Amino acid sequence: MIAAIRELVRGFSLTFRQMLTKPITIQYPEERREPSERYRGLHALRTDPGTGRERCIACCLCARICPSQCIRLVTSEEEDRKVIDIYDIDLGHCLFCGLCEEVCPVEAVVLTRRYEAACYRRSETILHKQDLLRHGEGR
Amino acid sequence: MTPADLLFVLLKILVVLLLIPVTVGFCTLAERKILGRIQLRFGPNRAGPFGLLQWMADAVKLITKEYLIPGEADKALFVIAPLLTMVPAVTVFALIPFGKGMEITDVNVGILMLVAISSLGTYGIIFGGWASNSKYSLLGGLRSAAQMISYELSMGLALVGVVMMAGTMSLVEIVESQKGLWFIVAQPLGFIVFFISGVAETNRLPFDMPEAEGDLGAGYHTEYSAMGFGLFQLGEYSAILTMAALMTTLFCGGWGGPAAAALGGAVSLGYFVLKTSFFVFVFIWMRGTLPRVRYDQLMALGWKVLLPLSLLNILWVAGYVALRG
Ligand code: SF4
Ligand code: SF4
Numbered sequence: 001m002i003a004a005i006r007e008l009v010r011g012f013s014l015t016f017r018q019m020l021t022k023p024i025t026i027q028y029p030e031e032r033r034e035p036s037e038r039y040r041g042l043h044a045l046r047t048d049p050g051t052g053r054e055r056c057i058a059c060c061l062c063a064r065i066c067p068s069q070c071i072r073l074v075t076s077e078e079e080d081r082k083v084i085d086i087y088d089i090d091l092g093h094c095l096f097c098g099l100c101e102e103v104c105p106v107e108a109v110v111l112t113r114r115y116e117a118a119c120y121r122r123s124e125t126i127l128h129k130q131d132l133l134r135h136g137e138g139r
Numbered sequence: 140m141t142p143a144d145l146l147f148v149l150l151k152i153l154v155v156l157l158l159i160p161v162t163v164g165f166c167t168l169a170e171r172k173i174l175g176r177i178q179l180r181f182g183p184n185r186a187g188p189f190g191l192l193q194w195m196a197d198a199v200k201l202i203t204k205e206y207l208i209p210g211e212a213d214k215a216l217f218v219i220a221p222l223l224t225m226v227p228a229v230t231v232f233a234l235i236p237f238g239k240g241m242e243i244t245d246v247n248v249g250i251l252m253l254v255a256i257s258s259l260g261t262y263g264i265i266f267g268g269w270a271s272n273s274k275y276s277l278l279g280g281l282r283s284a285a286q287m288i289s290y291e292l293s294m295g296l297a298l299v300g301v302v303m304m305a306g307t308m309s310l311v312e313i314v315e316s317q318k319g320l321w322f323i324v325a326q327p328l329g330f331i332v333f334f335i336s337g338v339a340e341t342n343r344l345p346f347d348m349p350e351a352e353g354d355l356g357a358g359y360h361t362e363y364s365a366m367g368f369g370l371f372q373l374g375e376y377s378a379i380l381t382m383a384a385l386m387t388t389l390f391c392g393g394w395g396g397p398a399a400a401a402l403g404g405a406v407s408l409g410y411f412v413l414k415t416s417f418f419v420f421v422f423i424w425m426r427g428t429l430p431r432v433r434y435d436q437l438m439a440l441g442w443k444v445l446l447p448l449s450l451l452n453i454l455w456v457a458g459y460v461a462l463r464g
Contacts, residue, residue: 015428
């Protein structure tokens with residue numbers, strides 16, 4: 001009986017103290033959570049800061065290693081190198097494993113810390129080359 | 140009674156009737172806020188400053204939604220049931236003295252009437268459970284019936300203690316008779332019994348067996364949508380307010396407090412509101428702290444602990460009254 005009452009008092013005092021502490025909620029649209037350095041978010045294609053050209057050499061390794069086969073590449077030849085014409089990543093299939101980033105020999109495709117991937121239409125779940133290049137600006 | 144008197148009474152009824160939904164609205168808001176803080180959340184804070192308009196948004200949402208009646212349901216009972224829980228809970232306010240001379244009516248058998256009216260609310264829950272024609276609802280209704288029978292008993296016996304000490308059944312006079320000593324001090328046991336059975340009567344955690352969203356999927360109001368659900372909620376929160384007001388009135392000196400009798404009016408009302416809000420807070424605090432008890436534990440507590448305790452309390456009060464003359 002005494003023990004039960006003591007437990008009750010402990011429980012009530014704990015919840016009362018919790019009431020006085022600051023909530024840990026992050027108020028999303030106003031405050032944002034900072035993901036860790038190693039966070040694997042949306043993809044980006046980097047460009048060479050010196051020349052401004054795409055780093056990708058169209059080797060297709062990323063498309064080959066992708067476990068969910070969600071990278072679609074169409075390449076063509078320019079005068080001195082191969083380039084990609086189409087680079088689509090289907091986010092609906094991507095599992096954000098980061099293998100594409102790891103395998104890329106020139107560090108062209110990277111996973112950013114961007115995590116806001118919500119969209120209104122299903123077609124928007126596919127990232128095209130321009131989206132990826134935009135994500136890669138300044139990296 | 141002259142027409143002017145009648146008009147005045149009607150006016151008082153109107154004011155109270157209008158105030159209750161608003162108070163209930165703020166109660167739900169307070170509940171969500173306090174529960175939120177207990178769980179390290181903010182609670183609703185988007186509608187209006189600090190979420191103060193949340194209850195209005197909820198009400199509008201509930202009113203504009205479609206009122207679904209299940210095909211197999213007993214239509215008439217299904218519609219009546221939510222009203223049956225709400226109306227008695229609101230009616231009890233007619234008897235409660237909010238401040239010095241601030242009651243709608245002073246009935247000389249106030250306590251009897253109160254017990255009679257407030258137990259009517261159970262019918263709403265039982266009918267709701269029955270009319271829905273769903274197994275979860277029916278179980279909720281059954282549990283509610285069993286719970287009420289067990290706890291009404293010890294509650295009634297706790298009230299006997301109050302009546303013995305006050306020597307009257309009128310709520311106004313009960314408040315007057317607590318001028319010297321609040322009954323919570325004179326008969327703490329009675330208060331504890333009344334409090335626990337009050338929590339059980341209003342189906343609040345840890346005794347929310349009829350609802351039990353974990354095992355019954357919201358129990359008696361599983362099938363209710365829109366305003367039917369809204370009325371059940373309104374009824375539940377009015378019942379909480381009623382219970383808090385009763386604890387204040389019967390055990391904590393009602394509107395009494397330092398200088399209340401002399402200053403009267405607003406000061407006494409202030410004391411009443413303060414005490415009642417405290418009890419409402421305790422109800423919410425309890426919900427945030429205690430887990431739901433098992434059904435057999437609930438029954439055991441009612442019959443094996445509270446009932447003997449309330450009898451013991453009557454014995455104590457009898458001795459007390461006899462010794463003090
Ligand atoms: S993160 Fe993994 S699944 Fe997604 S595109 Fe890269 S390799 Fe494919
Ligand atoms: S992104 Fe990297 S791995 Fe993929 S095709 Fe271009 S260079 Fe090769």
